[in-house]
Amino acid sequence: MPQPTDTVARADGERRVHVPRKLRNLELVLVLFASLLNGAALYLVQLGALGAFDSSFFLPATGLAVLVLGMHVALRVSAPDADPFILPIATLLNGLGIAGIYRIDLSYDLSGWESVAVRQIAWSGLAIAVAIAVVVLLRNHRVLQRYRYIAMFAGLALLLLPMLPIIGREINGARVWIGIGGFSFQPGEIAKIALAVFFAGYLVTARDSLSMVGAKFLGLRFPRVRDFGPILVIWAAAMAVLVFQRDLGTSLLYFGLFLVMIYVATARISWVLLGLLLFVGGAFAAAQLGYVGGRLNAWLTPFDNEIYNAQGGSYQLVSGLFGLANGGLIGTGLGQGMPSLTPLANSDFIIASLGEELGLAGVFAILSLYLLLVSRGLRIGFAGQDDFGRLLGVGLSFVIALQVFVVIGGVTRVIPLTGLTTPFMAAGGSSLLANWIIAAILLRLSDTVRNQPRLVVQQ
Amino acid sequence: MNRELKRVSVVVLLMFVALFVSTTTIQVFQADNLRVDDRNRRTLFASYSTERGHILLDGQPIAQSVPVDDRYRFQRTYAEGELYSAVTGYFTLDQGSTGIEDALNAELSGTANSQFLDGINRLFTGQDPKGASVELTIDPAAQRAAFDALGDRSGAVVAIEPSTGKILAMVSKPAFDPNALAVHDTDQVLATYDALIEDPGDPLVNRAITGNLNPPGSVFKLVVSAAALESGEYTAESTFPNPATFPLPGTDSVITNSGEGACGAAESVTLAEALRLSCNIPFAELGLALGDDALRDMAEDFGFGESIAVPMPSARSVFPADPDDPATARSAFGQDDVRATPLQIAMVSAGIANDGTVMRPTLVERILAPDLREIDALEPSVFSEPISADTADTLTRLMVDNVGSGVASNARIGGVSVAGKTGTAENGSGEPYSLWFTGFAPAEDPSVAVAVVVEDGGGLGQSGRGNTLAAPIAKQVIEAVLNR
Numbered sequence: 001m002p003q004p005t006d007t008v009a010r011a012d013g014e015r016r017v018h019v020p021r022k023l024r025n026l027e028l029v030l031v032l033f034a035s036l037l038n039g040a041a042l043y044l045v046q047l048g049a050l051g052a053f054d055s056s057f058f059l060p061a062t063g064l065a066v067l068v069l070g071m072h073v074a075l076r077v078s079a080p081d082a083d084p085f086i087l088p089i090a091t092l093l094n095g096l097g098i099a100g101i102y103r104i105d106l107s108y109d110l111s112g113w114e115s116v117a118v119r120q121i122a123w124s125g126l127a128i129a130v131a132i133a134v135v136v137l138l139r140n141h142r143v144l145q146r147y148r149y150i151a152m153f154a155g156l157a158l159l160l161l162p163m164l165p166i167i168g169r170e171i172n173g174a175r176v177w178i179g180i181g182g183f184s185f186q187p188g189e190i191a192k193i194a195l196a197v198f199f200a201g202y203l204v205t206a207r208d209s210l211s212m213v214g215a216k217f218l219g220l221r222f223p224r225v226r227d228f229g230p231i232l233v234i235w236a237a238a239m240a241v242l243v244f245q246r247d248l249g250t251s252l253l254y255f256g257l258f259l260v261m262i263y264v265a266t267a268r269i270s271w272v273l274l275g276l277l278l279f280v281g282g283a284f285a286a287a288q289l290g291y292v293g294g295r296l297n298a299w300l301t302p303f304d305n306e307i308y309n310a311q312g313g314s315y316q317l318v319s320g321l322f323g324l325a326n327g328g329l330i331g332t333g334l335g336q337g338m339p340s341l342t343p344l345a346n347s348d349f350i351i352a353s354l355g356e357e358l359g360l361a362g363v364f365a366i367l368s369l370y371l372l373l374v375s376r377g378l379r380i381g382f383a384g385q386d387d388f389g390r391l392l393g394v395g396l397s398f399v400i401a402l403q404v405f406v407v408i409g410g411v412t413r414v415i416p417l418t419g420l421t422t423p424f425m426a427a428g429g430s431s432l433l434a435n436w437i438i439a440a441i442l443l444r445l446s447d448t449v450r451n452q453p454r455l456v457v458q459q
Numbered sequence: 460m461n462r463e464l465k466r467v468s469v470v471v472l473l474m475f476v477a478l479f480v481s482t483t484t485i486q487v488f489q490a491d492n493l494r495v496d497d498r499n500r501r502t503l504f505a506s507y508s509t510e511r512g513h514i515l516l517d518g519q520p521i522a523q524s525v526p527v528d529d530r531y532r533f534q535r536t537y538a539e540g541e542l543y544s545a546v547t548g549y550f551t552l553d554q555g556s557t558g559i560e561d562a563l564n565a566e567l568s569g570t571a572n573s574q575f576l577d578g579i580n581r582l583f584t585g586q587d588p589k590g591a592s593v594e595l596t597i598d599p600a601a602q603r604a605a606f607d608a609l610g611d612r613s614g615a616v617v618a619i620e621p622s623t624g625k626i627l628a629m630v631s632k633p634a635f636d637p638n639a640l641a642v643h644d645t646d647q648v649l650a651t652y653d654a655l656i657e658d659p660g661d662p663l664v665n666r667a668i669t670g671n672l673n674p675p676g677s678v679f680k681l682v683v684s685a686a687a688l689e690s691g692e693y694t695a696e697s698t699f700p701n702p703a704t705f706p707l708p709g710t711d712s713v714i715t716n717s718g719e720g721a722c723g724a725a726e727s728v729t730l731a732e733a734l735r736l737s738c739n740i741p742f743a744e745l746g747l748a749l750g751d752d753a754l755r756d757m758a759e760d761f762g763f764g765e766s767i768a769v770p771m772p773s774a775r776s777v778f779p780a781d782p783d784d785p786a787t788a789r790s791a792f793g794q795d796d797v798r799a800t801p802l803q804i805a806m807v808s809a810g811i812a813n814d815g816t817v818m819r820p821t822l823v824e825r826i827l828a829p830d831l832r833e834i835d836a837l838e839p840s841v842f843s844e845p846i847s848a849d850t851a852d853t854l855t856r857l858m859v860d861n862v863g864s865g866v867a868s869n870a871r872i873g874g875v876s877v878a879g880k881t882g883t884a885e886n887g888s889g890e891p892y893s894l895w896f897t898g899f900a901p902a903e904d905p906s907v908a909v910a911v912v913v914e915d916g917g918g919l920g921q922s923g924r925g926n927t928l929a930a931p932i933a934k935q936v937i938e939a940v941l942n943r
Binding site for chain 1: 461462471479481494498517530
């Protein structure tokens, strides 16, 4: 792999000032546009649901916009070559999410700290502040590679933390929370970042032995048992999440992340087949436990009256479908639908809420934003220079894509419904924090990518 | 590594394509089916938050939607809820609706096909959706008279204008207050609803057109007489043997007349006399002679066996499908398995009153768009022509005698000739009677036909009679119409 030399970098100094400024200016325009859209969405929610303008809610929302501009400035200074689309997309998704949550608050007459939207804004502020810190402090992402085993232990520990007594909490049937005092957190959200770092670091070093060695069977080269260790550890962790925390979505997310990263690193489809086999086998065994089986029935025949009326049956899913249908092509208009009829309308079902009021048009716009965000992340994989960075970029982008697929696919009956948060949009601090950190890491990676190929070309 | 990345990108793209397809399927292709699903509360809420049309009587609303400051935006209110409860029915958030509120929901909520263009127009001009108003045929005075006359007794009254089929009064007791079910607190609605369901008086049952149907007893003799006269083999003066008891063919039991003796002093009795004194034995003999098919055909010509939309559907009145001789004999005086709604019995009277032509009964006078433009208006139509004008004349004469000098004396009105027939139907040994009256007035040019049923013997067990309890109620309803 060619490495840039100091001399070339200095010789290139003139251009480096020129091109990034264009990128950052584009980002500034887009961020301002996104903030404007967010403000308009809040205003429409108020007009639709209250029939009046309430300025008190706009103060914290404006604070958030200022913080986003702060992040933009931080990027100008410390990552001038970073991708110009990631920050505006994250801002817009975050803002639309707040508007959707605020809309649900209004139907329940919540205000002040009772208001989920106000708390979401506070969490967003914290998450963006942390993202700024990541961009500023993480000058070179390769540092992360050194800490891969620490990341592994941290990831597994975070993942399994909710299973501990006393601090572990069960909410809505899934034991994925920890609570300290009145404060609850989903450590699994942060764990996915730690695990992505670990996978990337581990696979970069172990890829050769994983891909070259092993017996051939049916035209596929299967790995040696000793190389098989880590995949078994991750599988066991995923199964533990599935069985003990009763969270099919999270377990699917981690395992999917691992399989994609190992496939990209080793180019061995056999890993993916083995992994899928293990996961489906485990999930099938877990289905005997009951709750997965119920989800399966609710997915296949949600309109069956018995399943509809059953405790933990398809009521919520069907209610979400009714909401989406109510929205139709162009939606009822913000604040004018009835999204709060669906349980968890501001978290797991926020896409059904927004789909009801913004219609299919709005849903397509949101899906396109996610697709664009993911594609910006995947670009890092294509254009990057160091394999650790490429793998990390692919892993983090794929985790967003998979999470969007699992949660929106669950709501729209592509797959069985599992409890996962919609990235950037769903109410919940842990998820926001994790996704903003992911955005920060992707920004950092894209900055590295963009200033390296040009150096290479000039060599 | 790039080959693998491309494949992963394709997988990501496919995942998103799946989501684009699934959301499109739900929001476009399945949307209509999802919207009409019974369990879809959004559709119901939406129908609540459009300004539902009025239900009007002579231009005055008996049900209307008034603006309120909550999520449903409009509160349904009923001016005199109990009085009109059998007509309007109720309209609840999540316990369904009944009566006109249910039968004409599409019009009232503005979703009927006839209002489609109107709705499009409103969409583009930015006006809020509004439902059409429904003007009813009910005569407030007749309705009030029937409601007050029934008092606390369980029963029902139906009054029809014979020449048009317009329903002038429809009362069912016990009544209920639809306002209590229209409130927006769903828990409260559920509690009220449960209490009404558990009420032993079944106030939510509209006894005028549905409910546990009563045997019509002697009022059914009108149908049997009609069948006899129409057969051409009998006249009002045809005579029948007049024993004091009549053994039911093939059984040990006997039929008696209600007075426990013969029907008058003579050896034989005419059809006219048998109807005037409402004797059972001559009608049993007549029924057996005509056969059950002839009786059933005449009953069905009058509407038995059919659910009649007024526009809410009535229960089907019943003449037994394949009775043996004893059952035919008992059916001929409205017992055994014969069952009838007050609506059906009123239609029999109305048909006789209208020269043998039964007009299709209805509650709907016209439907008015929100701008008061008439969308639809009642055009009276013929339901059936069960009997000739001659037969109708003969039956009218017999029914006038029935009131003037027979057993229906309590329906007499000074200066008006009233045609009528009483019925005191048995519901099994020891059970209280169902007390009936049906008739019309004035006999020479009828403006109202009425049917009254008082259930549970009017609280008097087996001692009440159609003439003592049901006839006076009918009299007050007839007077209310004639005094208009």
